[in-house]
Amino acid sequence: MSIRKASVAAGLVASSLLLTACAPMQSASQAPEKAKNVIMIIGDGMGPQQIGLLLAYAKQAPNSVITDGNTAFDRIAANGRMGLSMTHANNNLVVDSAASATQLATGQLAGAEMIGVDKDGNSAESILEKAKKLGKSTGLVSDTRITHATPAGFAAHQSHRSLENEIAVDLLNNNVDVMLSGGLRYWIPESANDEQSAARQELEALSAGSVRIKSKRKDDRNLITEAQQKNYDLAFNRSQLAKADGKILGLFAYSALPNGITETQTKDDPARTIPTLKEMSAKAIDSLSQNDKGFFLMIEAGQIDWAAHYNDTGTMLHEMLRINETLNYVLDWAEGRDDTLIVVTADHETGGFGFSYSANDLPHGRDLPGNVFKDQQFKPAFNFGDVATLDTLYEQKSSYGDIFYSQFDALDKDQQTPANLARIVNAETGFDITDAQAARVLETEDNPFYTEGHKYLSAQTVPKMGVNGAFFTYQTDDNRQNLLAREVAEQQNVVWATGTHTNTPVLVFTQGPGDTSAPFGKVLHHTEVGQRAIEALED
Ligand code: MG
Ligand code: ZN
Numbered sequence: 308m309s310i311r312k313a314s315v316a317a318g319l320v321a322s323s324l325l326l327t328a329c330a331p332m333q334s335a336s337q338a339p340e341k342a343k344n345v346i347m348i349i350g351d352g353m354g355p356q357q358i359g360l361l362l363a364y365a366k367q368a369p370n371s372v373i374t375d376g377n378t379a380f381d382r383i384a385a386n387g388r389m390g391l392s393m394t395h396a397n398n399n400l401v402v403d404s405a406a407s408a409t410q411l412a413t414g415q416l417a418g419a420e421m422i423g424v425d426k427d428g429n430s431a432e433s434i435l436e437k438a439k440k441l442g443k444s445t446g447l448v449s450d451t452r453i454t455h456a457t458p459a460g461f462a463a464h465q466s467h468r469s470l471e472n473e474i475a476v477d478l479l480n481n482n483v484d485v486m487l488s489g490g491l492r493y494w495i496p497e498s499a500n501d502e503q504s505a506a507r508q509e510l511e512a513l514s515a516g517s518v519r520i521k522s523k524r525k526d527d528r529n530l531i532t533e534a535q536q537k538n539y540d541l542a543f544n545r546s547q548l549a550k551a552d553g554k555i556l557g558l559f560a561y562s563a564l565p566n567g568i569t570e571t572q573t574k575d576d577p578a579r580t581i582p583t584l585k586e587m588s589a590k591a592i593d594s595l596s597q598n599d600k601g602f603f604l605m606i607e608a609g610q611i612d613w614a615a616h617y618n619d620t621g622t623m624l625h626e627m628l629r630i631n632e633t634l635n636y637v638l639d640w641a642e643g644r645d646d647t648l649i650v651v652t653a654d655h656e657t658g659g660f661g662f663s664y665s666a667n668d669l670p671h672g673r674d675l676p677g678n679v680f681k682d683q684q685f686k687p688a689f690n691f692g693d694v695a696t697l698d699t700l701y702e703q704k705s706s707y708g709d710i711f712y713s714q715f716d717a718l719d720k721d722q723q724t725p726a727n728l729a730r731i732v733n734a735e736t737g738f739d740i741t742d743a744q745a746a747r748v749l750e751t752e753d754n755p756f757y758t759e760g761h762k763y764l765s766a767q768t769v770p771k772m773g774v775n776g777a778f779f780t781y782q783t784d785d786n787r788q789n790l791l792a793r794e795v796a797e798q799q800n801v802v803w804a805t806g807t808h809t810n811t812p813v814l815v816f817t818q819g820p821g822d823t824s825a826p827f828g829k830v831l832h833h834t835e836v837g838q839r840a841i842e843a844l845e846d
Contacts, residue, residue: 340821341845342648343601344443345434346592346637347411350630351404351457352612354656354811360620361627363662368697372628379634380816383651386638387818388828392836394655394813397426401810404612405468407654407833408460409433412605414837422456422474423464430464434841435483438603441846444484444595445602450564450584450629451609452490453478457654461605469762472524479530482537485594485604487548487587489560492523494530514543517580519561531556544580548590555594557587566610566706567625584608585633592640601646601845606633614706615657617785618792618803621703621736623660641818648819648843650827652836656811659804664691667797692800699737700799707788710735716784725749738795748790756780779806819843 350357358380365373396406397416409417409424413431417424425431435445447458454463454471463477475493478486491514499506499522506529510520513531534556535541542548542557551557559581565573573579582590588606595602608630614623634651641647670691672684705714714731715723725745733739740748752771758764763781770786772779779786789806796802815836817824826839 339826339839339842340819340823342819342823342843343646343845344596344603345438345648345650345840345844346604346606346641347434347840348606348630348634348637348649348651349408349411349457349608350611350627350651350653351451351607351609352615352655352657352808353608353627353630353653354660354809354813356656356658356660356811357611357615357623357627357653358814360624360660360662361631363694364624364627364697364701365631367694368701369695370698370701372701373631379631379638380651382638383634383649383816383818387649387816387824390815390817390827390829390831390836391812392652392815392831392833393810394653394833395810401808402655402833403456403468403808404654405456405460408457410833411652411654411837411840412461414834414841416834420468421466422459422468422470423462423477424466428466433461434837434844435461435603435605436481437841438601438844439482441844442598442600443602443844444598444600446485446591446595446604447478447483447488447607448485448584448587448591448604449488449607449609450570450587451488451607451613452493452560452563453486453488453558454490454493455488455563455609457607457609458486458488458605472526475530476528479534479537482554484553484602485555485557485591487542487555487557487559487582487591489558489562489564491518491543491558492521492561494534494558495520495522495524496527496529497522497524498527499529513541515547517544517547518559521561545582545586546580548582548586551590551594553594555590557582557590563610563613566622566708567614567627567629568622568703568706569709570629571625572704583632584629585636588633589636589640592637603844606637608633612654612657613708615660616781616806617707617788618658618660618806619707619788620660620792620799620801621700622706622708624697624700625703638818645820648823648840649817650836650840651816652833653813654833655808656813657808658806659802659809659811661802662692662800663802664689665797665800666690690800696799703736705735707791710791711784711787723749732791736795738798740791740794744794748787748794750790775805778804781806 365378366376394402396402396419405420406417412433415431416426449458454474456468459474462481463474471493496506498504539554539556540551542551611626668690672686675685725742728745729742750771751768754769817827
């Protein structure tokens with residue numbers, strides 16, 4: 308037998324064997340493989356660039372706190388599959404967090420800023436609601452507010468993300484078993500604003516003084532007592548959370564939970580009352596996994612987006628460390644299990660972030676031991692960035708938000724000078740600015756985008772953005788933070804393209820039993836990520 312014939316014959320045998328062996332598999336591949344539990348982890352604003360910041364810090368920073376250089380993203384990428392997903396809203400180039408969460412949750416296209424509604428304006432069933440129908444337990448965890456766009460997209464149906472009072476009612480009506488986040492202000496009656504009211508006294512007692520009691524509701528519904536009547540255990544601090552069991556409503560802040568820098572700084576403080584994102588996630592998994600039929604859980608690291616909107620690189624690094632810690636916990640929990648599909652993605656990229664090389668502070672020549680450089684020095688033409696910058700970013704002591712709102716704005720008006728801003732920035736960050744730079748940060752102009760009655764564009768005078776000002780849409784004092792970012796850009800080797808979101812496709816990391824992660828290992832749109840996750844829910 309010739310070699311060619313032999314290989315053909317062997318091929319025939321092999322393919323008939325394959326056919327036999329694969330017959331049951333083929334029908335199985337038409338019906339996608341299933342998982343008892345689905346955990347979706349969303350880094351808000353976490354584009355490939357933001358993951359790149361974490362990877363650079365973990366693997367290149369001389370003093371990285373991730374001493375083995377191994378991130379949770381390395382782990383899940385090694386265990387499962389990676390895909391790339393487009394995020395745009397219906398008929399748009401770019402998406403916001405509400406439409407993106409809706410598309411991930413329902414598998415259907417949505418319009419910008421809609422919550423749990425399809426592109427035509429109809430209420431759309433979410434993966435959380437589907438899981439509930441299948442008898443599974445459900446949970447939402449976020450370090451922002453439970454009524455904020457990302458968690459809301461999974462369990463509320465409203466025309467606009469700003470309707471947080473209505474979203475709170477939807478979340479409660481939906482009976483989401485475990486809800487852990489901030490945003491108490493949308494859950495308590497308006498009358499609680501009166502210090503003498505019975506509602507106020509009762510809430511102070513329930514919360515043991517852990518959370519500021521102030522309502523943003525326009526009615527007297529007390530969703531906290533309504534939750535109690537629906538058999539929720541309530542938690543307003545860590546010790547209450549530790550004791551809670553079964554259905555849990557945990558609201559640990561008036562608005563958002565602390566930012567990543569504050570979380571890092573207070574983690575080991577025994578007096579800390581607010582749980583970390585990891586602690587909330589652990590509690591949610593603990594409680595939800597008691598259901599024999601399984602669970603669906605969405606965990607959001609929501610403040611990556613906020614740091615990125617402000618172009619605050621140091622804070623963003625701490626936000627990335629927060630999702631890293633949380634994902635590591637989830638991966639540890641899932642280790643050795645074959646019943647849980649984990650999907651990690653972002654809703655969009657924020658800021659158009661990147662380290663970049665520059666003409667500033669050009670490198671000096673230095674000697675290299677290699678042959679090729681024996682007669683000349685190694686001297687690249689440009690500044691490609693020093694890895695020590697990563698440690699300096701980590702060492703930032705306050706977020707840009709805290710620098711302006713908690714420190715600078717707290718000064719008497721006549722003390723709000725460039726010199727005082729420079730003093731604060733230089734004390735709180737490792738990237739010093741001069742008084743002249745601080746003066747540029749504080750410069751203002753007539754609002755070039757003034758729009759009467761607009762939530763964000765109605766200020767007459769705004770920080771002077773100059774180039775690309777239209778892309779810095781939060782034209783309140785917030786834009787001072789973006790201006791500060793521009794002043795330290797050269798020192799950080801960091802550039803930011805925008806104060807809003809970009810359409811950069813985001814990464815999708817999945818691991819799960821059997822081949823449940825296979826449908827995610829390709830180029831997708833977020834509606835498909837949602838559909839595939841829904842299909843993976845085991846009956
Ligand atoms: Mg969000
Ligand atoms: Zn955003």
